[in-house]
Amino acid sequence: MLTRKCLEASLALGVRGYKRSLFPTLTVLKKRQDKVGVHIPQRSAVVEWDFDREVNIFCKRFSVQPGPSIRDAFRSQAFVENENEQRVKIGLEPLALSSNKQLAESGLERLREVLTTQISEIYPKLPQQGVEAVRNFLCSPESLTDVASQMGFAPLVIRPGDGEAVEPELMREAFLAVFGSIENQGDFCRRYVLIQLAGKDIMDIWHPIDVSQLLNSILKKRNQPPYEPRLIGDAGRNTLESVFYVAIYSDRKFLGKGAHETQAAAVDVAVRDALKRVFGITRAERSPFEIMALKSIYERNAGLTTS
Amino acid sequence: MLWIISENRAECSTMNHYKPGFFLKEGFNNGMLQHVPSLARLTFKFCKSHGSSRFMREYIESEIMDLARQCPTAVIYLKPRRHRDPVVVAEYINGHKEELRCNPFSKQELIRWINLMTTTSGRPSNQKLLKYSATSSISIQGPWNPWVYKPTEENLEELPSERLSAAKATYPTATERVLDMVKTSQPR
Numbered sequence: 001m002l003t004r005k006c007l008e009a010s011l012a013l014g015v016r017g018y019k020r021s022l023f024p025t026l027t028v029l030k031k032r033q034d035k036v037g038v039h040i041p042q043r044s045a046v047v048e049w050d051f052d053r054e055v056n057i058f059c060k061r062f063s064v065q066p067g068p069s070i071r072d073a074f075r076s077q078a079f080v081e082n083e084n085e086q087r088v089k090i091g092l093e094p095l096a097l098s099s100n101k102q103l104a105e106s107g108l109e110r111l112r113e114v115l116t117t118q119i120s121e122i123y124p125k126l127p128q129q130g131v132e133a134v135r136n137f138l139c140s141p142e143s144l145t146d147v148a149s150q151m152g153f154a155p156l157v158i159r160p161g162d163g164e165a166v167e168p169e170l171m172r173e174a175f176l177a178v179f180g181s182i183e184n185q186g187d188f189c190r191r192y193v194l195i196q197l198a199g200k201d202i203m204d205i206w207h208p209i210d211v212s213q214l215l216n217s218i219l220k221k222r223n224q225p226p227y228e229p230r231l232i233g234d235a236g237r238n239t240l241e242s243v244f245y246v247a248i249y250s251d252r253k254f255l256g257k258g259a260h261e262t263q264a265a266a267v268d269v270a271v272r273d274a275l276k277r278v279f280g281i282t283r284a285e286r287s288p289f290e291i292m293a294l295k296s297i298y299e300r301n302a303g304l305t306t307s
Numbered sequence: 308m309l310w311i312i313s314e315n316r317a318e319c320s321t322m323n324h325y326k327p328g329f330f331l332k333e334g335f336n337n338g339m340l341q342h343v344p345s346l347a348r349l350t351f352k353f354c355k356s357h358g359s360s361r362f363m364r365e366y367i368e369s370e371i372m373d374l375a376r377q378c379p380t381a382v383i384y385l386k387p388r389r390h391r392d393p394v395v396v397a398e399y400i401n402g403h404k405e406e407l408r409c410n411p412f413s414k415q416e417l418i419r420w421i422n423l424m425t426t427t428s429g430r431p432s433n434q435k436l437l438k439y440s441a442t443s444s445i446s447i448q449g450p451w452n453p454w455v456y457k458p459t460e461e462n463l464e465e466l467p468s469e470r471l472s473a474a475k476a477t478y479p480t481a482t483e484r485v486l487d488m489v490k491t492s493q494p495r
Contacts, residue, residue, distance in 0.1 A: 048350050048384035061343060061380040061400075150334035152347050152400030195336045199443055233454050245454050259452035283447070293339050 002026045040163050043155035054156060062151065062192070065183040069103060073177035075158045076170045077101045082160035100177035107180025112139055114189045122194075122288035123202070125280040133206035138193055141172055147192055148175035190292070198289040202281040203272060211271045215248075215255075218278060224250050227274070229267045232257065246270045329434045330441040334401060343400070345429040348382040349374075349421075350396040355387050362414045363393035370418060378425050395421065399429025 084094035233245035246266040256274025260266040
């Protein structure tokens with residue numbers, strides 16, 4: 001590596017061969033560089049960076065209608081504290097910069113409200129517990145950080161220190177603060193947060209503890225007798241590859257079915273299938289996101305006529 | 308320009324089988340409710356006087372306004388610096404950064420390369436695509452069991468039944484075919 005560098009340097013200088021002192025010099029320089037470490041500045045610390053333009057284009061890219069405090073939404077609390085500390089050290093008065101902490105808090109509350117209404121809109125039969133579980137999944141730190149990183153928040157967050165890597169907490173706070181400071185919150189939430197549910201099974205997100213009791217309580221509310229499992233098929237009994245096929249009935253009406261290796265496990269699968277049918281979250285029913293996407297396509301093509 | 312050095316430089320290999328593989332993934336199900344263009348910012352670095360930046364300067368004089376109109380969702384920076392080769396840097400919202408040295412490019416070539424940069428999804432070029440399609444769920448139909456797609460009319464059948472135990476013929480037998488030919492042929 002260094003030999004190659006020496007050769008390149010000699011070629012650039014236009015001399016034949018290279019000085020024997022060059023290799024040891026570069027070796028020492030490399031060691032010193034390794035000791036100090038490579039200084040990578042933030043993206044916003046580079047000359048080609050215009051924060052106002054970046055924020056404007058950000059709003060345009062994600063079809064956001066910005067509120068008055070959109071610029072403050074990207075400024076982290078750590079940055080404000082660091083900035084004021086430095087000013088005090090020099091002997092200047094601290095600035096009255098507003099950070100995104102309060103905006104993020106109010107944004108999270110608002111996001112939870114909006115999500116609750118939107119989840120119950122797309123899954124109208126889902127009970128309160130399920131809606132809360134799905135909402136908590138979408139509002140979880142991991143999920144929000146994932147969305148924020150996909151939306152390219154990293155270079156926009158104003159923070160102290162160097163490097164291109166941003167702490168996930170800062171990114172999440174910036175995302176929530178932006179959500180709190182925009183005007184079309186419903187659309188924004190639907191497009192970038194709620195869409196995370198597309199292709200996911202609700203029963204993977206929400207784990208009800210006692211499914212049989214849950215199903216029975218639902219049946220009780222409907223004035224139906226408790227469910228009864230029936231074996232509707234079995235194969236390979238007393239072998240390693242045994243399969244039991246169980247269906248769930250209530251008042252001689254079919255609710256759901258499922259297969260598993262043992263009878264008890266098959267009943268559990270069948271009860272879960274029955275619950276999915278009751279809550280309207282089966283794969284057979286059309287995904288609410290497909291319906292939403294089709295609706296938006298129809299709206300877009302409303303003026304067009306097909307031959 | 309030390310900040311350009313990427314962390315996984317060791318992975319940048321010319322040999323394809325040393326490249327890390329990846330499956331297609333689109334952020335936030337992009338395009339399902341709304342399409343978000345992937346390009347975040349585009350930086351043109353060039354020299355105002357050097358000959359190597361000649362076509363870049365021509366491009367900036369004639370095409371840059373059209374480019375800005377074409378992609379209103381990307382920030383475009385012009386960075387003149389002395390006596391360096393022209394470079395285009397594209398940054399995408401997924402954090403990927405692509406650098407392109409455009410010294411030997413003519414203006415027409417430059418237009419094509421920049422068109423590629425503005426329309427691509429920002430996939431890292433030091434990784435190889437394993438498949439042209441990918442699914443996030445393990446199975447769409449669910450686990451198979453012997454009763455999947457079993458006709459429900461078989462539930463009402465009384466066993467043993469002649470209908471179910473008869474051999475299934477997928478195509479007409481030779482006898483049936485000859486009989487059919489006799490039936491359809493016209494008498495002389």
